[in-house]
Amino acid sequence: MYDVADVLNRIDANVGVVVVLLLLGWTGGFVQIIEALRLGFTQRVAGQPIATTMIMLAHDATFSIGYDHWFHEIDHICFKLFWVGMVASNAIELVLLYHWVKFRDTTRGIQPPEWAVWATLAVFGVFAFALWWWVQSLVSDPLDLMGLTFVQVGAVVFGVPMLLGRGTARGQSRVFAWATVLGPGSSGFLFIPYLSPSFAAHPAFFVLVGTTTACAIAFLLLYEHLRRADARKAAVPAEPVAVA
Secondary structure, rough: OOOOOHHHHHHHHHHHHHHHHHHHHHHHHHHHHHHHHHHHHHHHHOOHHHHHHHHHHHHHHHHOOOOOHHHHHHEEEEEEEEEEHHHHHHHHHHHHHHHHOOOOOOOOOOOOOHHHHHHHHHHHHHHHHHHHHHHHHHHHOOOHHHHHHHHHHHHOHHHHHHHHHHHOOOOOHHHHHHHHHOOOOOHHHHHHHHOOOOOOOHHHHHHHHHHHHHHHHHHHHHHHHHHHHHHHHHHHOOOOOOOO
């Protein structure tokens, strides 16, 4: 898939460029999840799709568990810093899962008890971890370039279905939408082909990046549409209640 020594040498030879490219992606990603955290607490609605949070948690937790690999086998400052970022992300993602359970819409139909929701979530969590570990066992990806690509995609593609399901902009913000477009939806991919041109040599990689960016832009446009619709709805005066 790629040569580890070649990737690490490219980082050491172009530290300034690599730092800029990494900051573009990581800044967008962290703004995204921190804004989702804020929205959950202030608007009492999960600020991020449950599928996105599950994918992030499965990836970031398995990365964190590999402490020995990153600090002793790879032993490079870039991936050590990645590890620190993953640990911080884990803490935020666990709170986002809590938000999804506590602030879910309980006004639609018959809802299961909270313990059943947690149990179901645990089953899906085990599924996500098992699937990810299995995929890792099938491919040689010692620097997690494939994993970092997949988690960027997962941070974007579930946004539109979430908004369509809610039919409202509540629980979202322009900060989150723009962070999605500018971070994992576009610039977050830039460091991957730079570090390893051979990894991103297939045209399908760039098709994946392009369509992910299109999904991020669609999310932004749909959010703006729903925000305006919410504002129009709020501006309509309530009909007076007839008194018998």
